[in-house]
Amino acid sequence: MVKSPSFGGASEASARTPPQVVQPSPSLSTFFGDTAASHSLASDFFDSFTTSAFISVSNPGAGSPAPASPPPLAVPGTEGRPQPVAMRGPQAAAPPASPEPFAHIQAVFAGSDDPFATALSMSEMDRRNDAWLPGEATRGVLRAVATQQRGAVFVDKENLTMPGLRFDNIQGDAVKDLMLRFLGEKAAAKRQVLNADSVEQSFVGLKQLISCRNWRAAVDLCGRLLTAHGQGYGKSGLPTSHTTDSLQLWFVRLALLVKLGLFQNAEMEFEPFGNLDQPDLYYEYYPHVYPGRRGSMVPFSMRILHAELQQYLGNPQESLDRLHKVKTVCSKILANLEQGLAEDGGISSVTQEGRQASVRLWRSRLGRVMYSMANCLLLMKDYVLAVEAYHSVIKYYPEQEPQLLSGIGRISLQIGDIKTAEKYFQDVEKVTQKLDGLQGKIMVLMNSAFLHLGQNNFAEAHRFFTEILRMDPTNAVANNNAAVCLLYLGKLKDSLRQLEAMVQQDPRHYLHESVLFNLTTMYELESSRSMQKKQALLEAVAGKEGDSFNAQCLKLA
Amino acid sequence: MEVNPPKQEHLLALKVMRLTKPTLFTNIPVTCEEKDLPGDLFNQLMRDDPSTVNGAEVLMLGEMLTLPQNFGNIFLGETFSSYISVHNDSNQVVKDILVKADLQTSSQRLNLSASNAAVAELKPDCCIDDVIHHEVKEIGTHILVCAVSYTTQAGEKMYFRKFFKFQVLKPLDVKTKFYNAETDEVFLEAQIQNMTTSPMFMEKVSLEPSIMYNVTELNSVSQAGECVSTFGSRAYLQPMDTRQYLYCLKPKNEFAEKAGIIKGVTVIGKLDIVWKTNLGERGRLQTSQLQRMAPGYGDVRLSLEAIPDTVNLEEPFHITCKITNCSSERTMDLVLEMCNTNSIHWCGISGRQLGKLHPSSSLCLALTLLSSVQGLQSISGLRLTDTFLKRTYEYDDIAQVCVVSSAIKVES
Numbered sequence: 016m017v018k019s020p021s022f023g024g025a026s027e028a029s030a031r032t033p034p035q036v037v038q039p040s041p042s043l044s045t046f047f048g049d050t051a052a053s054h055s056l057a058s059d060f061f062d063s064f065t066t067s068a069f070i071s072v073s074n075p076g077a078g079s080p081a082p083a084s085p086p087p088l089a090v091p092g093t094e095g096r097p098q099p100v101a102m103r104g105p106q107a108a109a110p111p112a113s114p115e116p117f118a119h120i121q122a123v124f125a126g127s128d129d130p131f132a133t134a135l136s137m138s139e140m141d142r143r144n145d146a147w148l149p150g151e152a153t154r155g156v157l158r159a160v161a162t163q164q165r166g167a168v169f170v171d172k173e174n175l176t177m178p179g180l181r182f183d184n185i186q187g188d189a190v191k192d193l194m195l196r197f198l199g200e201k202a203a204a205k206r207q208v209l210n211a212d213s214v215e216q217s218f219v220g221l222k223q224l225i226s227c228r229n230w231r232a233a234v235d236l237c238g239r240l241l242t243a244h245g246q247g248y249g250k251s252g253l254p255t256s257h258t259t260d261s262l263q264l265w266f267v268r269l270a271l272l273v274k275l276g277l278f279q280n281a282e283m284e285f286e287p288f289g290n291l292d293q294p295d296l297y298y299e300y301y302p303h304v305y306p307g308r309r310g311s312m313v314p315f316s317m318r319i320l321h322a323e324l325q326q327y328l329g330n331p332q333e334s335l336d337r338l339h340k341v342k343t344v345c346s347k348i349l350a351n352l353e354q355g356l357a358e359d360g361g362i363s364s365v366t367q368e369g370r371q372a373s374v375r376l377w378r379s380r381l382g383r384v385m386y387s388m389a390n391c392l393l394l395m396k397d398y399v400l401a402v403e404a405y406h407s408v409i410k411y412y413p414e415q416e417p418q419l420l421s422g423i424g425r426i427s428l429q430i431g432d433i434k435t436a437e438k439y440f441q442d443v444e445k446v447t448q449k450l451d452g453l454q455g456k457i458m459v460l461m462n463s464a465f466l467h468l469g470q471n472n473f474a475e476a477h478r479f480f481t482e483i484l485r486m487d488p489t490n491a492v493a494n495n496n497a498a499v500c501l502l503y504l505g506k507l508k509d510s511l512r513q514l515e516a517m518v519q520q521d522p523r524h525y526l527h528e529s530v531l532f533n534l535t536t537m538y539e540l541e542s543s544r545s546m547q548k549k550q551a552l553l554e555a556v557a558g559k560e561g562d563s564f565n566a567q568c569l570k571l572a
Numbered sequence: 573m574e575v576n577p578p579k580q581e582h583l584l585a586l587k588v589m590r591l592t593k594p595t596l597f598t599n600i601p602v603t604c605e606e607k608d609l610p611g612d613l614f615n616q617l618m619r620d621d622p623s624t625v626n627g628a629e630v631l632m633l634g635e636m637l638t639l640p641q642n643f644g645n646i647f648l649g650e651t652f653s654s655y656i657s658v659h660n661d662s663n664q665v666v667k668d669i670l671v672k673a674d675l676q677t678s679s680q681r682l683n684l685s686a687s688n689a690a691v692a693e694l695k696p697d698c699c700i701d702d703v704i705h706h707e708v709k710e711i712g713t714h715i716l717v718c719a720v721s722y723t724t725q726a727g728e729k730m731y732f733r734k735f736f737k738f739q740v741l742k743p744l745d746v747k748t749k750f751y752n753a754e755t756d757e758v759f760l761e762a763q764i765q766n767m768t769t770s771p772m773f774m775e776k777v778s779l780e781p782s783i784m785y786n787v788t789e790l791n792s793v794s795q796a797g798e799c800v801s802t803f804g805s806r807a808y809l810q811p812m813d814t815r816q817y818l819y820c821l822k823p824k825n826e827f828a829e830k831a832g833i834i835k836g837v838t839v840i841g842k843l844d845i846v847w848k849t850n851l852g853e854r855g856r857l858q859t860s861q862l863q864r865m866a867p868g869y870g871d872v873r874l875s876l877e878a879i880p881d882t883v884n885l886e887e888p889f890h891i892t893c894k895i896t897n898c899s900s901e902r903t904m905d906l907v908l909e910m911c912n913t914n915s916i917h918w919c920g921i922s923g924r925q926l927g928k929l930h931p932s933s934s935l936c937l938a939l940t941l942l943s944s945v946q947g948l949q950s951i952s953g954l955r956l957t958d959t960f961l962k963r964t965y966e967y968d969d970i971a972q973v974c975v976v977s978s979a980i981k982v983e984s
Contacts, residue, residue, distance in 0.1 A: 144607055218609060225613050263609040270602050270614070316604040327600065383603070383630075390601070390632040396771065399805050418628035425596060425633055430808040431773030431848030454626065461635060468593070469852035491622035492635045499594055499637045505703040507657055527622050529597040529636045536639045540589045541699065542659045 143373040145310025146358030156294035178287040179251030189566040211235040228561030237268035382411025528568035583662035593851035594637040647743035649855040659699040766809040781841035896934035911953035915945035
C-alpha cells in the first residue's frame, strides 16, 4: 500500500503537518460530530479503502458496522466495485420537516481488494477518457510508485493534492431574503425550494438539485459528500487520497460555483489542485486501489473549468496560458493516435474501431479547448484573434458553422464594422440554404434584424423580430428583442406589454435575468410606482425559480 | 444625472432615459462530458437557457439585447438620444399638457422637442412619450432641461422643470504633419487617436481640400480589383490606439505657378471623420481648416519637374529642373554650376549662363547626370549664382534616386 510520508505515523505526521485545529462548521456539526484528532480521521478513511471496516464520521469510536445499506445506485461513469460505506444518519437535534427523512449518507467510492477483477473491468473507454500526459516530475514519481514493491515512496508534500472545503453552507437564497425584506415573513415562508436536506444524499439527489436549478443546495450536498470522504471544511492541507468519484464531486462543486458567479470561492477551493498534474491525481498512484489502471482522475471538463475560471477573475491571459497547455496535450495525444500509437505514446493494443473512437473523442476535446480560447479572446476584446479562433472552431464543429458565422457577424457589429457584419450574414444565408427546417430561416431573419439595428433602423429590426415570432411564437430572444426595439421607437407601454406577456406566458423559461433586467429598467422609466411592479415580479420569481436565480436583476436592493 | 428634485407633489412624473444602443448578453458556458457525474445535465441546462445561442450554447456572445443600465459616456460628434416619458401618476385626468425639452450648452440653447403642441388630456396611468435626438456639436457641460406644464381637473395650472446635466468629452485626438516633396506636392499625415472607452471603427477619414489643391488619398490599395485598406485586418481602433492616414495634395494647374512662390500660411483643407462604435452608434467630426506654413524658398527656387525613380548604375539619366524667380521686382541673371559629389557626376557644361529671368517667372532646364554608387542616392551639387547681387544659392539633396546594378533590368 502506498502511503505518502505524512501517513507514516502519527508522530511523523505531526512533524510534517502542523496540527490543524479543525473548526467543524457550525451547521454540519449537527450531522457530523466533533473531529478531535484530524490525523487519525484521515488515515481511518484511507484505511477504509482496503479494509472496508465500518467508519463513522459522527462517531469515531463506534465499532459495529451499520446494517447493510442498499447498494449505491450506479451512476454512469463510476467504475470498479463501489465500496458502500454506511454512515449513521444525523441523530443530534436536526431540524425536522424534510419530505424524505434520510437514513444513510451514501458515498460511492471506488476501490476493491481484488486486483484481477479490476484489471479486467478496466475498459477501453476508461483508458481513452483518462489518458493524459503527465509532466516530467510527476512521471518520475509515478514510475517510482510503479516499481516499488514495499515501503513508502517519498513524495514532497508540496506535490500532493490536499483539498478541503474552504467555506461551508452557502445555502442561502437571495430570493427568499428579498421576500423577507419587501414582502414580509408570511410571503417568504411560502417559498419552497429543494435544499440539501430534502433529497437523497447521493449522486441521484445531487442531480435532482442541479436539474431544478437549486445549485446552492447542490454545492452544499457536494460539500457533505466530500466531507464524508474526509475533505470537508478545515481539511485543506491535510493528507488525503482521491478517487474518481471524489474528483467528480469536486468538479461538480466547482462548476456550480462558477455557474453561480462565485468565482473567488471557486478559486479558493481549486487552489490545492495546483495545475491538475500532481502525482496523486493519477490512477497509477494507487496501484492497490486501481490495479493496472492508468491515466488522470481529473475530468477533462475540470481542466477546462480550471482554465476558464481565471478569465472571470480578471486574468484572461492566465486562462489563455492554461488553455494552451491543455491544447498542447490534446494535440500530442492526437498525434500519437494518428501514428498508430496509444494516447500516451506507448504501443497501442486497440482495434481500429477503438482507435477511431479515441480520435473522435480527442478531436472533440481539442475543439472544446479552441472554443474556450475563442471565448477568452472575445472577453479580452482582442476581436481580430477572437474571430480567427472562432473560424478554427468551425473546423471542429462544422454543424455549428451558421451560428458561429452569425456570432462573428455580431462581433463585427459590436465594433461598428457594419460592412463586414453584412458580409458574414450573407455567408450565413448561403450556408443555411442547404438546411431544411425553421432554424436556418430564423437565423437569417435574426441576422437581418441585427443588421438593421446597426444601421439605426429600429422599425425594420422590429419587423424582422416579429417575423421570427410568427414562425416560432416561443422564441424568447425574438420576443425580448422586439420589445427592446419598441422602446427605441418611443412605445414604452407596448414594450412593457410584450415583455410582461412573455413572462406570464412561460415563466419557467422566460423569467431569465436578461429579460427581467429589461423589464425592471422599463418599470423605472415608466413611473414612480416601479417598486410595486418589481415586487410583483419577485413574487412570480419566488414561485418558479430555484436558489440559483440572480436576484440582482430585479433591482430591488 | 438628475440635479433638482421636485419640490411639490405633482400629478405627473417625468422620467428621462438615455438611449444608447443596447448590448448583447454574454453567457458563462459550463460543460461536461457524458461520462462525468452530471451527464447531460449541464448541457441540458444550457439548452434550456433562453439566452444561449440555439445549437451553439458554448458561444459566449448571445443574441439577447439588454437595455443600457447607466448613462455611459457621450462624445463630441455622437448623437444624444433620449427617451422622455411623462406619466400620469394620479387618479385624475390631466389636461393641456405641454412637454418641452431644451438643451443648454455654454453657448446656446436648443429646442429638441419633436412637437410643440399641447396634448389635450392624459388619463390616469397613461403616458406621453417622446424620443429626442441631437447631434452633439460642442464639448463640455450640457444641460437637458425638461419642462412640463399642465392643468389639473380643478383647473389649476401647474408647472415643473427637471434638469439633467452631462459632460460631452473629446472622442479623437488629431495631429497633423506636413511633408514637402521635391515637386509641388504636399503630403499630409493625419494621426488620429481613439480617446473613447470603446473600440471604434473608422468608417471614413477623408480630406476635403481647399480650392487650391487636388487630393489623392493613400490609404487603400487595389488588390484583385477590390479596394483594400492599408490597415489590413486591424479594422478598428481600440481605446488609446493611434492610426496614421496619408494624403497627397497637388496644387491645381491654375494655382501651380502661384504655389511655387506662395509664402507664409496657406490653407490646405479639412479632415472629415466618420466613425462607428457599438452596434453602429455613429459619430462625425470635421476639423477646422488645416494650415500649412509654406517653406521659404528665398528668391530663387529650384524644383524638379521630372526625375526617374530608379536608374542603372553608371548610366546617364535625365532630369528636368524648374528654376523660379521668386522675387517680385528683380530680374535675375543666373549662372548654373554643377559640382560633383562622391556618387553624383554631372554631365554637360558647368558655369553657363541661363539668360534673364523675370520676376515671378520660371524656366525649365534639362540636365544629365549619372551615379557611381548603388543604393538610394541624393542628388546634390547644383549652384545658382545671381550675377547682379553676386549671391550664390546652393541646392543639395534636392531629390533622391534609386540606383541599381545594371544586371537588373530597369523598366524605363
